[in-house]
Amino acid sequence: MKTKPLINRLAIIGVGLIGGSLARILRDQGEVGEIVGIGRGEANLRKAVELGVVDRYSLDPVAGVAGADLVFLATPVCSIPAITAEIAPHLAAGCVVTDGGSVKEEIVSACEPLMPPGVHFVGGHPIAGTEHSGVEASFASLYAGKRCIVTPTSRTCPDALAKVVRMWEVAGSEVVVMGTEKHDRVVAAISHLPHMVAYSLVNAVGGYDRFDENIIRYSAGGFRDFTRIASSDPAMWRDIALMNREAVIEMMDHFAKYFASLRELVAEADGPALERFFRESKESRDSIL
Numbered sequence: 346m347k348t349k350p351l352i353n354r355l356a357i358i359g360v361g362l363i364g365g366s367l368a369r370i371l372r373d374q375g376e377v378g379e380i381v382g383i384g385r386g387e388a389n390l391r392k393a394v395e396l397g398v399v400d401r402y403s404l405d406p407v408a409g410v411a412g413a414d415l416v417f418l419a420t421p422v423c424s425i426p427a428i429t430a431e432i433a434p435h436l437a438a439g440c441v442v443t444d445g446g447s448v449k450e451e452i453v454s455a456c457e458p459l460m461p462p463g464v465h466f467v468g469g470h471p472i473a474g475t476e477h478s479g480v481e482a483s484f485a486s487l488y489a490g491k492r493c494i495v496t497p498t499s500r501t502c503p504d505a506l507a508k509v510v511r512m513w514e515v516a517g518s519e520v521v522v523m524g525t526e527k528h529d530r531v532v533a534a535i536s537h538l539p540h541m542v543a544y545s546l547v548n549a550v551g552g553y554d555r556f557d558e559n560i561i562r563y564s565a566g567g568f569r570d571f572t573r574i575a576s577s578d579p580a581m582w583r584d585i586a587l588m589n590r591e592a593v594i595e596m597m598d599h600f601a602k603y604f605a606s607l608r609e610l611v612a613e614a615d616g617p618a619l620e621r622f623f624r625e626s627k628e629s630r631d632s633i634l
């Protein structure tokens with residue numbers, strides 16, 4: 346006989362790629378009773394019901410979270426603290442609030458103190474995604490075999506943390522516990538910098554005007570593989586760049602040093618040093634495959 350699900354009523358604020366994929370896998374695993382979708386775009390929410398991703402929806406966050414024992418926020422990062430402030434006074438004791446935002450320090454420090462007695466906030470970030478957005482882009486296996494970083498603080502309730510960790514394990518992820526400050530530096534390096542480079546590369550090539558045609562149309566495998574992530578949602582990346590500004594700038598400066606030294610090696614036509622630079626990079630990249 347099936348024991349009771351991990352979550353009775355799940356409220357998902359922002360039913361897009363991240364929120365929709367979590368809803369799908371928790372339902373597939375039988376670990377959720379009812380799923381309520383909350384958002385601003387009614388067409389997307391209607392689609393979410395049609396696809397069976399949520400059972401019902403609300404355009405009003407306060408009404409939507411009524412009776413929820415777990416609230417998952419999956420809207421662009423800059424909107425998360427304000428939405429949390431709006432819903433917090435209306436949450437039932439025992440409710441756990443968590444998020445999937447790509448930046449943690451500012452979200453956790455803003456949201457944790459907003460929780461009323463008996464309600465707990467736990468920051469989270471699945472290191473999984475695609476360049477596509479919206480509920481139609483969501484799929485149940487998104488989190489399988491991926492890491493999810495969870496960022497408790499000294500004030501985090503152990504039971505709330507255990508529930509969030511279990512939720513990501515049910516989704517198929519390996520959970521890694523990390524402090525918010527380290528999290529923001531790590532993702533600035535392994536996720537935010539690559540997006541900044543990809544967006545810049547596409548604009549640099551698209552803006553190259555030596556010829557009277559846009560040469561980007563000649564791009565093939567190399568350019569396309571490298572720049573897949575430049576097709577990601579601009580509003581999501583605007584928010585990440587704004588909220589993780591300091592760490593992103595630090596990584597962009599760090600990257601600029603490496604790019605400048607590579608430029609030097611090319612300018613000096615230093616073949617052995619170029620080969621060493623490329624070999625070191627290839628070995629590092631091959632080690633993560």
Ligand SMILES: NC(=O)c1ccc[n+]([C@@H]2O[C@H](COP(=O)([O-])OP(=O)(O)OC[C@H]3O[C@@H](n4cnc5c(N)ncnc54)[C@H](O)[C@@H]3O)[C@@H](O)[C@H]2O)c1
Pocket residue numbers: 358359360361362363364383384385386389419420421422424428445446447448470471472473474475476477478479480578581585
């Ligand atoms: N896309 C990725 O690869 C990825 C990976 C990990 C984490 N994240 C994080 O997850 C969150 C969601 O990203 P996504 O890719 O699912 O985006 P998405 O665009 O697919 O979904 C976001 C949803 O939130 C809704 N929304 C936006 N602002 C809102 C507001 N103020 N109130 C209510 N609803 C609002 C949108 O209408 C949309 O349905 C972001 O914080 C992002 O940083 C994204």
Ligand SMILES: O=C(O)C(=O)C[C@]1(C(=O)O)C=C[C@@H](O)C=C1
Pocket residue numbers: 446447471472473474475476535536537574577
């Ligand atoms: O695979 C992609 O398309 C992603 O951009 C996913 C990706 C990343 O790896 O950078 C993007 C943002 C996140 O917060 C986590 C994961």
